[in-house]
Amino acid sequence: MDEMKLVERVFAEAKADPGVAAAGRARLLQMAGGEESVAETRRPARTRLLASPRSRWMLGAGLLPVAAAGVAAVTLAGHGSAPVSPSSDGQARRVLLVAATRTESAPATGRYFRFRTERGGLSLVGSKDHPYKVVGKTVQDVWYPVASGTTGLFSFQQLGARPATPADAAAWRAAGSPDPVRVPCDEHVVYGGNKESQTTDRCARIPMRPRPASSAPLEPGPGMFGQPPVGLDLAKLSDNPATLRRQLLAWTRSGGLNGPVEGDSAQLWTAALYIIASPIGPVRPTLRAATYRVLAALPDVRSLGEVTDQKGRRGQALARTAKSSEGVAPGTDRLVIDPRTGAPLESSNTGNASQGYMSVLDFGYTDATPPTAGN
Amino acid sequence: MTAPPEVGRVGGDADLVASSLTDPETFAQLYDRYFDDIHRYLAARLGRETADDLAAETFLIAFRRRADFDPSRGTAVRPWLYGIATNLASQHRRTEQRRLKALSRIGAETSVDGHEERATARVAAEMLRPDLVRAMRALSPGERDVVFLSALGGLGYEDIAQALGIPAGTVGSRLNRAKARLRRALGDQITKDEEA
Numbered sequence: 001m002d003e004m005k006l007v008e009r010v011f012a013e014a015k016a017d018p019g020v021a022a023a024g025r026a027r028l029l030q031m032a033g034g035e036e037s038v039a040e041t042r043r044p045a046r047t048r049l050l051a052s053p054r055s056r057w058m059l060g061a062g063l064l065p066v067a068a069a070g071v072a073a074v075t076l077a078g079h080g081s082a083p084v085s086p087s088s089d090g091q092a093r094r095v096l097l098v099a100a101t102r103t104e105s106a107p108a109t110g111r112y113f114r115f116r117t118e119r120g121g122l123s124l125v126g127s128k129d130h131p132y133k134v135v136g137k138t139v140q141d142v143w144y145p146v147a148s149g150t151t152g153l154f155s156f157q158q159l160g161a162r163p164a165t166p167a168d169a170a171a172w173r174a175a176g177s178p179d180p181v182r183v184p185c186d187e188h189v190v191y192g193g194n195k196e197s198q199t200t201d202r203c204a205r206i207p208m209r210p211r212p213a214s215s216a217p218l219e220p221g222p223g224m225f226g227q228p229p230v231g232l233d234l235a236k237l238s239d240n241p242a243t244l245r246r247q248l249l250a251w252t253r254s255g256g257l258n259g260p261v262e263g264d265s266a267q268l269w270t271a272a273l274y275i276i277a278s279p280i281g282p283v284r285p286t287l288r289a290a291t292y293r294v295l296a297a298l299p300d301v302r303s304l305g306e307v308t309d310q311k312g313r314r315g316q317a318l319a320r321t322a323k324s325s326e327g328v329a330p331g332t333d334r335l336v337i338d339p340r341t342g343a344p345l346e347s348s349n350t351g352n353a354s355q356g357y358m359s360v361l362d363f364g365y366t367d368a369t370p371p372t373a374g375n
Numbered sequence: 376m377t378a379p380p381e382v383g384r385v386g387g388d389a390d391l392v393a394s395s396l397t398d399p400e401t402f403a404q405l406y407d408r409y410f411d412d413i414h415r416y417l418a419a420r421l422g423r424e425t426a427d428d429l430a431a432e433t434f435l436i437a438f439r440r441r442a443d444f445d446p447s448r449g450t451a452v453r454p455w456l457y458g459i460a461t462n463l464a465s466q467h468r469r470t471e472q473r474r475l476k477a478l479s480r481i482g483a484e485t486s487v488d489g490h491e492e493r494a495t496a497r498v499a500a501e502m503l504r505p506d507l508v509r510a511m512r513a514l515s516p517g518e519r520d521v522v523f524l525s526a527l528g529g530l531g532y533e534d535i536a537q538a539l540g541i542p543a544g545t546v547g548s549r550l551n552r553a554k555a556r557l558r559r560a561l562g563d564q565i566t567k568d569e570e571a
Contacts, residue, residue, distance in 0.1 A: 003557040007511070007526040010504050013418035017425055021410050024431025030405055031438060032399035213384070230388060232449055254454070254531035 009053065032290065047099060091303035093338055096296035103342025108287040111147040113282035115226075116140070116217075118312060121356030122164055125181040125207055132171035134181055134302070136161030136206050142218065142279040143224040143370040149297070152218030153370040156228050160210040180205035183318045230281040237275075239286040241293035248272070248294065265298045267319045269333065277347040277360060309346040310334045312363030313357050388452035394446045402441065406434050409453060412528065413460050419527045425511075429467070433460045450537050457528050458538035459479045461520055468516065479508040503561055510560030518553040521546055 094326070113295040119138040139161040145152045161181070163169035172181070182205050218226055228234055230250050238244045245268065252267035274280055275291045295301055304317035322331060330348040337344055348357035381478075388405065395402040413433050416428060418426035444455060448483050464471065511519060524530045530549070536543040 003507075003561070004522070004526040006507055006561075007522060007557070008419075010507055011419035011523075012415065013423045013426070016418075016423070016430065017415045020427045020431075021414075024410065024427075024434065025403060025406055027431055028434050028438060029400060029403055031451065032395075032402055052462060221487050250531050250533065252453075253529060254534040258399060317542060 011223055038123055050104050051280050059133065072272045073220050086111065087300070088301060092301045092318050093296045095106060095318065095337070096117055096292045096301075099316075099337050099342035100289040100292035100339065101248070101342070104239065104285050104289040106288075106341070107365050107374070108277075108345075109146075109366050110247075111145075111150055112370065113144040113146055114362055114368075114370075115142045115144075115360070115366065116362040117279060118159075118311070118359045119356060120359075123183060124162070125183050126171065126175055128184045130171060130175065132138060132168040132186065133164040134161040134168065134172070134206060134208070139213075140279065141213075141215075141362075141371070143269045144226075144282045146200055146365065147281055152226075154218045155213050155215030155371060157213035158207050159210045159304035161206050161208050165206075170293070176365055177208075179208040182206075213371070226279050226281075229274065232271075232274065232280070234275075234283060237287055237290075239284070239290045241297070244287075245294045246289045265300050265320070265321075266297060266322065269292055269301065273335065273347060277358065278342040282365070289342070292337075304334065307336060309359060310357055311346070311361070313338070315339070315345045383538060390440050390446075395438070400498060402434075402438050405437075405452060405456075409456055409519060410434070412453070412465050413456055416457065416523065416527045417464060418458055420464050420474070421467055422474050422522055423469050425467060429463045431461065436463075437498075448462055451534065454534040454537040457524055457530060457534070458540065461524065461538060465516065465520075471519075472512070475508055475512045478529075479505050486533070507557065510557045514553055514556065518549055518556075521550045522553045522557075534553060 046290040116139065118137055118139050118145070120135065122135055123131050124131050125134055126132045138156060139159060140156045141154070143153040163172045172178070219280045231254065236249055248268055249264060252271055272291045272295050275283055276288060301318055301320050303320050306314060307317040309315055313336075316339045317334055317336045319332050319334045322333070334346075334350070335344065336346040336350050337343065343363070346357055346359045348355070376406045388408070391401050391405050395405075399456070410430060414426050414430035417429050417433075420426075421429065433456060437456055440459075442449065443451070514522065518540060521535055524535045528534075530537075530538060532543045535546045535550075539546070
């Protein structure tokens with residue numbers, strides 16, 4: 001125990017009573033010209049993820065937690081060469097270090113940096129009395145401008161959904177085969193913020209048939225969709241693993257992760273997944289390599305051996321299981337990478353009902369031209 | 376799903392402040408995000424009762440000043456809120472001193488057989504408490520600020536610098552000095568009582 005931990009233990013008090021928090025919130029809303037009655041009907045905690053103007057992107061992008069029922073049971077295709085041991089740290093380290101070396105030689109120039117992903121997952125839809133599950137997919141395609149004179153573009157497409165099981169299919173037909181299907185929602189929970197986005201966010205509709213893609217200019221600014229989270233400046237991140245580790249910890253410790261996350265390992269793993277496996281901007285091959293090397297030094301990342309991902313690609317799976325004290329989402333995070341190229345293939349988490357995944361379909365620097373709006 | 380870090384999970388604070396200019400109720404989302412954090416920080420310094428008032432007050436002040444919040448200068452919302460809370464705390468120095476006095480007494484009484492958890496670490500903290508609280512009282516107000524922001528707010532040097540409006544280097548030296556003083560006050564007890 002160091003002095004700071006001791007100070008925390010000695011001085012920390014119990015949380016405010018819910019009534020106190022609610023009263024303060026009501027005062028704030030009153031000042032903001034809002035209705036006090038609204039504050040009384042809601043518990044603050046549930047609004048956390050509604051936050052930010054980006055919620056309009058979130059739903060536009062169909063971030064409805066889509067995930068296939070089968071996603072959880074991803075086949076661990078033991079390929080002989082990679083023993084699937086739950087604690088093969090040495091194997092995890094080897095995979096990551098090889099990936100670092102391979103990814104370093106990826107092209108580092110181009111007019112754009114592209115990051116195209118598919119998200120999938122399971123959603124509970126229908127009425128409250130007759131719910132059923134569908135598996136939906138969306139594709140997001142982000143083009144970051146690199147060369148001068150180029151403009152960033154973001155496009156997304158809902159690929160449609162299907163009932164998760166035969167029983168769900170029967171329930172869908174019994175409901176009249178609606179398209180889109182609706183996520184059961186409660187209009188009363190909507191308050192504050194941007195009405196348009198919040199209403200749709202709470203009452204998401206999921207199309208069963210694919211919809212055309214739509215696109216928009218990429219909005220600059222930290223925290224906007226497709227941009228790095230606030231406080232994480234890709235250009236300033238070091239290609240040196242030791243420096244990068246310090247930088248990432250400085251970021252996570254200063255509140256970068258939106259709520260305290262305990263432990264260096266949980267912080268570094270979470271931060272690394274942003275850099276490696278999500279659209280947050282042009283990530284230099286050397287930066288991606290350094291990030292793999294940071295992960296390689298973590299004590300609790302383990303190898304799951306060779307697996308086949310949602311898109312049928314072979315890759316090496318790495319996993320980290322959250323501890324309840326860490327403040328991160330529960331369950332096991334899994335990252336699949338292509339050991340031949342060091343490319344990220346897929347990330348997923350087993351900790352919640354949607355069992356969602358995100359596959360990286362395309363990424364890297366390119367001289368290609370982004371698809372125009374509507375395509 | 377979390378492995379792919381969710382868009383909604385991080386950041387967006389500055390956007391919330393910006394959109395609250397035209398849509399004031401948006402600001403309530405920042406309240407929801409950070410009320411507990413700010414309350415925890417203030418309660419540690421001033422006790423729960425005072426924190427109940429001042430935590431809410433922090434957000435009212437922030438709301439009134441939201442037009443002055445300028446993310447382009449690299450300020451993040453969370454340190455900004457801690458800065459406001461720290462200002463409020465500094466207006467209640469007497470409350471703070473009273474609490475420090477009370478805490479050093481309570482420490483002596485409950486150290487062994489209070490109805491506290493019996494976890495080793497907890498007991499260790501209880502036994503060290505009188506010395507620690509005395510040492511905290513002996514710190515300068517500026518040193519106490521950085522210690523509380525670091526220990527209870529979990530802020531890094533940069534964020535403390537933003538919160539207090541002082542250079543990060545100053546934060547570093549202040550924090551190191553304060554930690555050294557606390558360590559000295561606790562003698563070598565702190566190393567003996569490793570986490571169980």
